[in-house]
Amino acid sequence: MEHNNNLIKMANDIGAFFEAMPDQQQAAKDAASHIQKFWESRMQKALLAYIKTDGDGQLKPVMREAIKSLN
């Protein structure tokens, strides 16, 4: 559980960087690519699983977009 909260926090930290970009569509793509490039599959899966059960309400909008392309 603590681990999941940590993943949400990490995802939102990434979001905080990308949400400042002017083109939010591109930003969502870049954020998704960041996760694909740097997160090990266990972390990606855990985040997706968490969102599946608990929803993406805790995520920043740009990350919600980003996560969609990870599915």
Next chain:
Amino acid sequence: MDTISLHDTDFGTPLRTSETEVTLTIDGFEVTVPAGTSLMRAAMDAGTQIPKLCATDSLEPFGSCRLCLVEIEGRKGYPASCTTPAEAGMVVRTQSPKLAELRRGVMELYISDHPLDCLTCSANGDCELQDMAGAVGLREVRYGFEGKNHLAAVKDTSNPYFTYDASKCIVCNRCVRACEETQGTFALTISGRGFGSRVSAGESQQFMESECVSCGACVNACPTATLMEKTVIDAGQPDHSVLTTCAYCGVGCSFKADMKGSEVVRMTPWKDGKANEGHACIKGRFAWGYATHKERMLNPMIRKSISDPWQEVSWDEAINYAASELRRIQTKYGTDSIGGITSSRCTNEETYLVQKLVRATFHNNNTDTCARVCHSPTGYGLGQTYGTSAGTQTFKSVEHADVILVMGANPTDAHPVFSSRMKRRLREGAKLIVIDPRAIELVNGPHVKADYHLQLRPGTNVAIVSALAHVIVTEGLLDEKFISERCDTEAFNSWREFVARTENSPEALEISTGVSAELVRGAARLYATGGNAAIYYGLGVTEHSQGSTAVIGIANLAMATGNIGKEGAGVNPLRGQNNVQGACDMGSFPHELPGYRHVSDNATRNLFEKAWGVTLRADPGLRIPNMFDAALEGSFMGIYCQGEDIVQSDPNTQHVTAALSAMECVVVQDLFLNETAKYAHVFLPGASFLEKDGTFTNAERRISRVRKVMAPKAGLADWEVTVKLAKAMGYDMPYNHPSEIMDEIASLTPTFKGVNYEKIDRLGSVQWPCNDETEEAGTALMHIDHFVRGKGRFIITQYVPTDEKVTKRFPLILTTGRILSQYNVGAQTRRTENVRFHDEDRLELHPHDAEELGIQTDDWVGVSSRAGETVLRARVTERMQPGVVYTTFHFPESGANVITTDNSDWATNCPEYKVTAVKVVKVMQPSKWQEEYKTFNDNQIHLATDRVIGAALSAGK
């Protein structure tokens, strides 16, 4: 063995460079030298060594001993050749009966006040006074010892590494000049006058009580036995010398290991070493005794559980046990349940092998290195903006800087030799901007003052960088030409629009940063318009939740002002450990193969697959903090940890130890039973840098050789251990020598294509990129005509305050750092006399906070955060700003990392060591963690000292 000459040629005065050359005649021979060269040096070029005492080529000439006199046709008198520059057409004589008489007279005076104990003197065989007596043909001394002399002067032995024997001093002033010019500490003076004059440290203090930082420059410069290494006094003069590289910090100083058989007698900084040019600091110069310390663990050991006593076994037994355990774990928990970590203290070849072991043998990408916790944001930030993860300049480039911006780095303590080079430039007049929460030494040092000190609140680097950018953009200080030619226009325009916003103005950000807008504006103007401007930054930039963003911001500043691709400018990460650069280059990160190529890149993977004969994974592996999380979750159960003490160095100690305790096989390879080894099941003894061959890459991308000067004390060099482990796991790595590993790296990595041992041996060092397109010695200056990625990419850097905020409960900010005499977790330096300079980690706090909390220097204080609590002794100091406290983490029992949290950089998970909200209270006893640590530690030491010798365990639980 590759030995080199014990004694370097001394040209008497420094090398001059000049466009103009002058030709003159010396002793009938014509010689041509750059204008400004001294007659003494010109004579050396012509093959003549003029007698000298006060001159040496590392120091500006002084002209005091009058031994180097010459005759010049058409001039009266006998000028000193060390202070007289060569002029075109001069006709110089270095020998004549009159000169000989004068020189003998000078020597006679010196010797009449010098003990005649040459036979028993520690400098016997390496004394310039002795040599000069021989050179001038001194045969008699008419003045006896009856007159006034200094023969009874008392020896100062207070420094642990060298002695000062005033009776032997000839007052040549070399030591004083070395301390000023080479080191920049100004600790020595000549006190008294005329005959009474003597060298003195500080105000006639003992060396240990003075400002002296024990760099050894004066000892090196001293022509007599007056300043002498204690190891030479004990062991006698060395018989051979081997070139090697310091195993401490990222400056990567070159040393001559002066040897007697297989015993190191002295480490002498190598004057042709390009990183250090003959200088050193206390660590590399003197703190190498740990290599033969009695606590070295010299036998492999295994145990089933960490509560069992260790069993001493053979190498094969230990390695087979580790291999079978790691395989068993993979069978039980899956391929991805194990991984490996290397240290930046390991050589390039060693780190390369460990990542190869992980990728080719473990069949996953769970490899990481301690750069994760220091400079991983540099990799990300510079990679994104410039296209490569490395500093842009050589250290020498600082000689051309007009403005030096130091951010989140304390080179005086952490990169001392570079700091000396930088201070020399500052004394010549370069301007200095310091951005740091603490008043570091550079802010107000001897003969060095910061023009601007932006004393920001910890955690606000990005705000400051944006504010600087705002001033540059809105006050018209951009280098438009550079930007339009060299950078991506669209990205630049977005960035310009972003930083120009009022919310990014120094005035708007003042409230966050705590730095007055006027200061920020002044600093920005100076940086943008002061000439060549160079940025040097350290862990105070990277170890934050926005570490990567700050690196990007710094890269933006340099592009915006055109300070890239030329001498005296650039962006320079000051790397912490000796081989951080190398460990990153070698593909130690879980997402990258050697040469910074992502594992998902098919072409690169195919290349390695073919060379290694395996299939490689295209998905990134776990980073160190992710490994801990996965361990606690039960999916990461085994680790091979080479040379890195994650328990002491990584944040949130209790989280780390819980993770290690959850694992079923922890393999530690180290010199000592370090903190991590206390949680290990297999201990493999490591080899010190003196016991193996390899290379280190310093912060300038300079690859230098580490050379074996003695056999590995435990029988195997570290690379051989990795090879054995791979073999035991069914994978062959058939290397006979580390040079073959480098050949493999070169064959697979375009930026290393031209690197090989033969070339490094020949040239001293090379700098990557080094291949067919570069000079033979590689690339000194990067991004000259274009960025590695093509166009430079500006990226928007939005300041996001860290979640680690001060609260009622935790009202102060703790930041962490290093001091000069100790290195990182201190495993090496704590086992040397360096503890005499720093024997415990202290909590520094500002007098205001101290008063409010009722704390005085030396009081015990409890420091607690949401992660944990520890107790340290306090030091009240004005160096801190109110609200901010500081400590180092060199001693395990201080538990500095018990308090740091697992908050980390958004891009790389580099921990936020520099910002932790804490509470500080005066206490009477150690913290609960410390008590538990003591019990645990005592028990673990007991389990190691009472180890059982013999029978191997069978694998499996």
